[in-house]
Amino acid sequence: MKTGKIVKVSGPLVVAKDMDEANIYDVVKVGEKGLIGEIIEMRGDRASIQVYEETSGLGPGDPVVTTGEPLSVELGPGLMESMFDGIQRPLDAIRAIAGNFLTKGVNVSPLDRKRKWDFVPTAKVGDVVSYGVAIGTVKETTVITQTIMVPKGIEGTITSITAGEYTVEEVIAEVKTEDGIKQITLMQKWPVRRGRPYAEKLNPVEPLVTGQRVIDTFFPVTKGGTACVPGPFGSGKTVVQHQFAKWADAEIVVYIGCGERGNEMTDVLNEFPELKDPKTGESLMKRTVLIANTSNMPVAAREASVYTGITIAEYFRDMGFAVALMADSTSRWAEALREMSGRLEEMPGDEGYPAYLGSRVADFYERSGKVVCVGDDKRIGAITVIGAVSPPGGDLSEPVTQATLRIVKVFWGLDAQLAYRRHFPSINWLDSYSLYMDQLAPWMDENVAQDWTKIRVQAMTILQEEAKLDEIVRLVGVDALSEKDRLKLEVAKSIREDYLQQNAFHEVDTFTSLSKQYKMLKLVLAFHVEGEKALIAGVYLKEILNMKVRDKIARAKYIPETEMSKIDDIYTALSTDIEKLITEGGVVND
Template sequence: MKIGKVIKVSGPLVVASDMDEANIYDVVKVGEKGLIGEIIEMRGDRASIQVYEETAGIGPGDPVESTGEPLSVELGPGLLEAMFDGIQRPLNAIMDKVGNFLTKGVSVASLDRNKKWHFVPEVKVGDKVEPGYIIGSVQETSVINHKIMIPYGIEGTVKSVKEGDFTVVETVAEIETKDGIKNVTLMQKWPVRKGRPYVRKLNPEEPMVTGQRVIDTFFPVTKGGTACVPGPFGSGKTVVQHQLAKWGDAQIVVYVGCGERGNEMTDVLNEFPELKDPKTGESLMKRTVLIANTSNMPVAAREASIYTGLTIGEYFRDMGYSVAMMADSTSRWAEALREMSGRLEEMPGDEGYPAYLGSRAADIYERAGKVICSGSDDREGALTFIGAVSPPGGDLSEPVTQATLRIVKVFWGLDAQLAYRRHFPSINWLNSYSLYLDKIGRWMDKNVAADWSALRTEAMSLLQEESKLEEIVRLVGIDALSEKDRLKLEVAKSLREDYLQQNAFHEVDTYASLDKQHKMLKLILSFYNLSNKALAAGVYLDKLLKLEIRDKIARAKYIAEGEIDKIDGIMSELQDVIDKIITEEGVANA
């Protein structure tokens, strides 16, 4: 292919001439060091290239060579437990090669070419195969069996298949197709900007259980759903994302640090290997892929990092796994779009963001979903996408938040005031929402408890009532309220402090199963209903509020998962205590 030459350099944007043989989205190598870039605009024979590395030292006249291929990722054994940058360069391998700092033009294969994996075939000679068909597996980590699938573009009959130890580039099977013999290796490539095919999308109904009570009970997300976590600086977006990564009911976690602070990615790297997976007892890293593109890394690679994470997530989804992808944060991704758009001198939209911000955001969120996987009629996989948004100054009317809210179905609105009061997760229950509630409510009523939806509705109405009553209290004082309304305030306070508030650093309170959540919620609402009954019988509210059983209700969150039957004991005790008070009141009145 003809080699072009640089005629203009503007930060990460390089313009090259004599590129008439290249195509848009081709990967190119810029300069003598071969910096990796991607063509994002073509005008005649001039190509505008976003370079994924620092461009200092590049100048007019430097060579530019197109590879003729789009930006792609390598998919195969070796993804799990690894940490990559935004364009899938393995950071550990780079550190071993050049030290602690990224060197310009450094080239390292994404997947280790020397490590051998034990391949166990699941097909035999003569079997007919098509794209996505599983031909065997590799035990990649102690908890994840990596399925080896037929790459797209290959369809035919198995001519030979081998069992044994292979590197990712060695042939494990030969497929006889109408175009001749095709070799299949443990690794395949896929362009990041193109979604991986599937048979059809399914209606997501099953919740992705997170163990976070405010999410699972009030604002749940489905497996294959989309959610966003917008909030101002310091409101706990990263804490929420970490909790979802640790405890979310997904078999694979893809965590993308997109433009995040370096020290926060360091926390992730230090924490995740030490975290015990509650399902397997192994390290959480055994089922995690980390993509780190920190705020001091080249801005163009930040834009690519989300697509890299999505493609890896889709690959594991195609194996039939449930995948959770966390992007922290999509605002930094949008800022990278804005910077590149500005350098291309495109017409700006709101606040300088490109006019296509909404469609690009839709592109990435729409790649989530629950699907019937290619190559099978019954293999189901799910990719759940949870994106953090960092609106400047907490202004939710800014373009990135608004573009995101038009697409996602779950909104967890973080509140700085709650965070300052040390209420975590600081999800505001009055302005958050989930459009999956009806579907998940039916699933919960069927699979957890028949009264789940009714309890949730009652609890939410109490929290909303509290907001109205607090307005009255601010105007005329609490003495103006009836005893019934004062009871509502007390129970809403119990819901806030004993149920919604959760300590991420407490070994028991950090996670609550659906059964425990149901028992806790029922206990708090039983106190409310029984106390109303007592008030109707003439018992004074002060007497009810001073009951010792209230301390046991408040401490129910610290009851371990293996002992949640104790909550039933507290429920029985509560019933006896209230009945006794009502009886005593009746005797006294008689």
């Protein structure tokens, strides 16, 4: 290993000389304590290094040793239920050694070297294998079974493979290759800045069901899709991300707290173990990996954290899992890029962000997708990436938001005004969009209801017309509207308050299945149709609006999934009451 010397220290940026044998993106050990760093620029024999730990105490003349390897993560049993920092150091293990705060130079292996795992072979001696081929399984948690795959660079015939209990470093199989015998362990390493290969990328046509009505109905994302959640401070970005992590129809959750406040990551740590997975009844942590690089941790590690998270997600995708990755927030990741770019004295782009901001954002989001995995069994896996963006002052024209919107296909625009009115999720239905609607429509119509797309369009049309009618009301007052238009305003209000508004902390309302969403929306629209019928028959609007059945429509969201027949009963009661109004001309109070 080549040793250089520090000539300059500028915060997390260290410049070292005599590094002519090193390469860009090599991991180095900096100073006497061996702080972890990564070379991000080479000029002659001088290397610019971003250090992933606190650099106080470093000075010119201190040694820098290159490892000759890129920044990599360890992939294998032990990832589930773990919490890592931005460069995959296990925070629980560090706390056991050094206390509640990160200590410089603490060196802990990401995966537990002592714990043994029960390996069950699925391949046998004599099988010809190559990269990505499954050779066995390990039951990591009660709900997740890892597939052990042949790592990169090994291709040949299996000469030995044995069932039993192994640590991640012990040899489970040997393969005869052209270069001799190669050994396989339960663990493999992968460079975080290079995407893991796949056989074929597929067109995503299945929705990632989130249980959030405004998203699933109006602005859905696919399994293997990308979405952006921009919004100002206090608009509910983190709660939306948490709801995704809890309820999204994904088998694996990777949550990256990138520059997040420590108390918000604490909420995740406290909530997730207590939350029951609706599919298995087990703790949500049984299928979750947390990457925590809070705002008080070294800024350089924040830049690496998103790559650490997406590489872990790709590893589980390669096993055939559907993975949901939440990055909260990519704005703070971009700020870390800006800080390092400034210290490198690079030419700044918009608002001081580096000129390569757009390409870095694209590189990250393009690692999502639904793919046919490398291997011999045609596994299909998917990574859905949901990135929160925190534009300063809610300005969506700022560079990070714009660079993100050029890449992602779903935009959930959070509205501070809705949040102030306590309307959550505060996703603005007039500003948001999903470019997956056309490709998801056939799946929705086939698997939910034949007229799903039709009623969705009807509901969105009413909301858009409400915005136009509100302009008239503000100018000349509500009395200028016809009774038909005033009914439409009431229906739009019902869609907003009874359907789109959702309580994340209510045990029933926090999640709504697609079938219940369909029944609820159909019920609200039925009130519109029946109300118009009554108006045409001569019933006064006041009598229609005073019907007691409207309270039942408003409270349909609190009907449990197991009692959805009650929604059908409300539908029947609505039709009956409207008929009574038409025939008797009186208000129905039952």
